[in-house]
Amino acid sequence: MTAPLHEPTAEAxxxxxxxxxxxxxxxxxxxxxxxxxxxxxRLKRDxxxxxxxxxxxxxxxxxxxxxxxxGILGQDPNEYHENLIDPLFGTPTGSLGGLSxxxxxxxxxxxxxxxxxxxxxxxxxxxxxxxxxxxxxxxLGTVLGILAxxxxxxxxxxxxxxxxxxxxxxxxxxxxxxxxxxxxxxLGLTGSSVRVFVMILVIGFFGWPYIGRVVRxxxxxxxxxxxxxxxxxxxxxxxxxxxxxxLPNLVAPIVVYTTMMIPTNILTEAALSFLGVGVxxxxxxxxxxxxxxxxxxxxxxxxxxxPGVAIFITVLAFNLFxxxxxxxxxxxxxx
Numbered sequence: 444m445t446a447p448l449h450e451p452t453a454e455a456x457x458x459x460x461x462x463x464x465x466x467x468x469x470x471x472x473x474x475x476x477x478x479x480x481x482x483x484x485r486l487k488r489d490x491x492x493x494x495x496x497x498x499x500x501x502x503x504x505x506x507x508x509x510x511x512x513x514g515i516l517g518q519d520p521n522e523y524h525e526n527l528i529d530p531l532f533g534t535p536t537g538s539l540g541g542l543s544x545x546x547x548x549x550x551x552x553x554x555x556x557x558x559x560x561x562x563x564x565x566x567x568x569x570x571x572x573x574x575x576x577x578x579x580x581x582x583l584g585t586v587l588g589i590l591a592x593x594x595x596x597x598x599x600x601x602x603x604x605x606x607x608x609x610x611x612x613x614x615x616x617x618x619x620x621x622x623x624x625x626x627x628x629x630l631g632l633t634g635s636s637v638r639v640f641v642m643i644l645v646i647g648f649f650g651w652p653y654i655g656r657v658v659r660x661x662x663x664x665x666x667x668x669x670x671x672x673x674x675x676x677x678x679x680x681x682x683x684x685x686x687x688x689x690l691p692n693l694v695a696p697i698v699v700y701t702t703m704m705i706p707t708n709i710l711t712e713a714a715l716s717f718l719g720v721g722v723x724x725x726x727x728x729x730x731x732x733x734x735x736x737x738x739x740x741x742x743x744x745x746x747x748x749x750p751g752v753a754i755f756i757t758v759l760a761f762n763l764f765x766x767x768x769x770x771x772x773x774x775x776x777x778x
Contacts, residue, residue: 485771492767498760506570509563518546520564521725524555532742540745548749551732552739558749564727565750568716569757572642573709579647581701584654589693591655592662593685603659606652614649615714621645622720635722642715646708654700661696665689695772702765706758713754729754 486492505512513520527541528534533553535541540549540558548558591602622638629637665671671688679688715721716730724731729750736747 482768482771486767489767489770491763492770495760495763495765495767498756499764502566502757502760503570505563506566509560509567512563513557513560516547516559518557518560520556520560520727522556524550524557527555528553534739534743540743540749542745549745551735552743552746558732558746561727561732562729562749562753565729565732566753566757568639568722568726568728569709569712569754572639572646572712573705575643576646576650576708577701577704579643580650580654580704581697583648583651585658585690585693585697587651588655588658589662589685589689592659593666593681593689595663599659602655606655609649609652612649614645614711615718617649618642618645618715619718619720622715635726638720638722642712642721646711650704650708654697654704657696657700658693661693662689665692699765699769699772702761702768706761706765709754709757709761 524546527536527546527550529536535550535552535555537543541555542549546557546559548562550557551561587602587605591599618641622641625637625641627633627637630640632640666689671684674684674688712721713728713730713733716728717734719731719734721730722728732750733747733754736743736750740747
C-alpha cells in the first residue's frame with residue numbers, strides 16, 4: 444500500500460493564555476445592562492425630559508432654601524411696604540407692579556408685600572401638598588391595588604367598588620365642606636398647618652383609586668407569569684410572592700404614575716387656595732395670590748401674571764419629566 448500524499452495533522456490545542464484572551468474579548472463584546480441603566484440612557488437622550496427634571500430640581504431647591512434666599516435679599520414675605528403703594532389707587536408705584544432691584548418681581552397692591560418672597564414661600568406649600576398627597580395616594584393605591592389583583596374574588600370586587608365610588612365622588616366639594624367645619628387646632632397643628640394637613644390627606648385619599656386601578660391591572664397580568672408559578676411550585680408563600688415577585692415588577696408603572704400625579708395635586712391645591720379653602724393668610728400660596736389678583740388685573744396685571752406663570756412652569760416641568768420617565772421605563776421602547 445502506498446502512503447497517502449498528505450498526512451492528516453492534528454490541530455494544536457489552544458494555550459491557557461489564548462483561552463483567557465478569547466474569554467476576555469467575549470466578555471467585553473457582550474456587556475449586560477441593568478434596567479435602571481437602560482432607563483437612564485433613554486432618559487438622557489430626551490432633552491425635554493431632562494430640562495423638565497432640572498426645573499423640578501431647581502424648584503425643590505428654592506422651596507427648601509426659601510428662608511435663606513429671602514434672608515440674603517433682605518425680604519420678608521409678610522413685611523408691608525406701604526410707602527411703595529399709591530395711596531389713591533392702592534397699586535404699586537413705578538412700572539410693572541413696582542419691579543425694582545430691591546423687589547425683583549414687584550410688590551402686592553394695598554400692602555406692598557414682596558412678590559418674589561411670597562412666590563418662594565408659595566412654592567413650599569404647593570410642592571409639599573403635591574408630593575405628600577402623592578405619597579399617600581401611592582401607598583394606598585399600591586397596597587389595595589396589588590391585593591385586589593392578586594387575591595381576586597370578593598376581595599377584588601370589594602376594592603373595585605370602593606374605587607368606583609371614590610372616583611364618582613365630588614372631591615372639591617367634599618374638601619370645601621370639610622375645611623369649613625375643621626377646628627383651628629388639631630393634633631398639635633394650628634392655623635394654616637391644619638388646612639395643609641387636611642388637604643394632603645383628602646387629596647391623597649381621593650387620588651389612590653387612579654393608581655390603584657393601574658396596579659390592579661398590572662397585578663392581574665403578572666400573577667399568571669411563569670416566574671410566579673415557579674415560586675408557587677417551590678412552596679413560596681403569598682407574602683413572598685407579593686413582595687419579592689410582584690412588587691419589584693410594579694415599580695416602573697408606580698414611579699411613572701407618581702410623576703404624573705404630582706402636578707395634578709399642585710393644581711388641586713392652587714384651586715382650593717383660589718376658592719379660599721386652602722391655607723389661611725398671611726401664609727403665601729400661589730392660588731391665594733391669583734384669587735387676590737382678580738381685583739387688580741387691569742390696574743396691576745403683573746400681580747396676576749407672576750403666580751400664574753409659576754404654576755404653569757411647575758406643572759409643565761413635572762409633565763415633561765413624567766413623560767420622559769414613562770418613555771424611559773417602557774419595555775417596548777427600542778433599546
